[in-house]
Amino acid sequence: ELKDTCSARLRNAELEVMELDHYDGVAGNEIKVGTYDRAKGLSFKAVLLPDVTEGRLPSKRQELETDDAYAERCALWRSRLYVAATRAREDLAFFCIGEVSEFMTYALDYVTKREA
Numbered sequence: 001e002l003k004d005t006c007s008a009r010l011r012n013a014e015l016e017v018m019e020l021d022h023y024d025g026v027a028g029n030e031i032k033v034g035t036y037d038r039a040k041g042l043s044f045k046a047v048l049l050p051d052v053t054e055g056r057l058p059s060k061r062q063e064l065e066t067d068d069a070y071a072e073r074c075a076l077w078r079s080r081l082y083v084a085a086t087r088a089r090e091d092l093a094f095f096c097i098g099e100v101s102e103f104m105t106y107a108l109d110y111v112t113k114r115e116a
Contacts (some may be wrong), residue, residue, distance in 0.1 A: 002051055007033045036084040047088035049081075052104055053096040057081065100102055 007115060010017045010031055019046070020034025025042070040049075051057065058077040059072050081103055085092055092102060 003033055003035055032071045036080040040083050043087055043089050045089055046091035046095045049084055051097045052094040052101045054099040054101050057101045057103060
């Protein structure tokens with residue numbers, strides 16, 4: 001799982017890490033790592049969202065997946081991404097390897113239109 005990989009790499013870099021599963025809401029200097037769903041209702045000074053890559057967020061369409069099922073799954077992931085992104089009080093960063101997720105295209109278009 002991506003959260004476990006991120007936690008392990010941060011610990012290997014000798015950084016303090018706290019999994020959101022164990023976070024009690026008390027501020028600390030640890031880097032909090034968790035899932036989009038676990039972050040719901042929390043807020044952080046900065047949020048980093050890794051792997052916002054096409055084909056990973058959302059995952060590729062399954063071979064036998066219907067149009068309706070895929071649309072429903074995409075809507076769920078859009079909602080999760082919104083929840084995760086709105087956890088940031090000051091700074092928000094997205095990372096991807098390869099082509100950025102179509103979800104980010106929509107988000108960037110929305111921000112650009114609001115600022116115009």
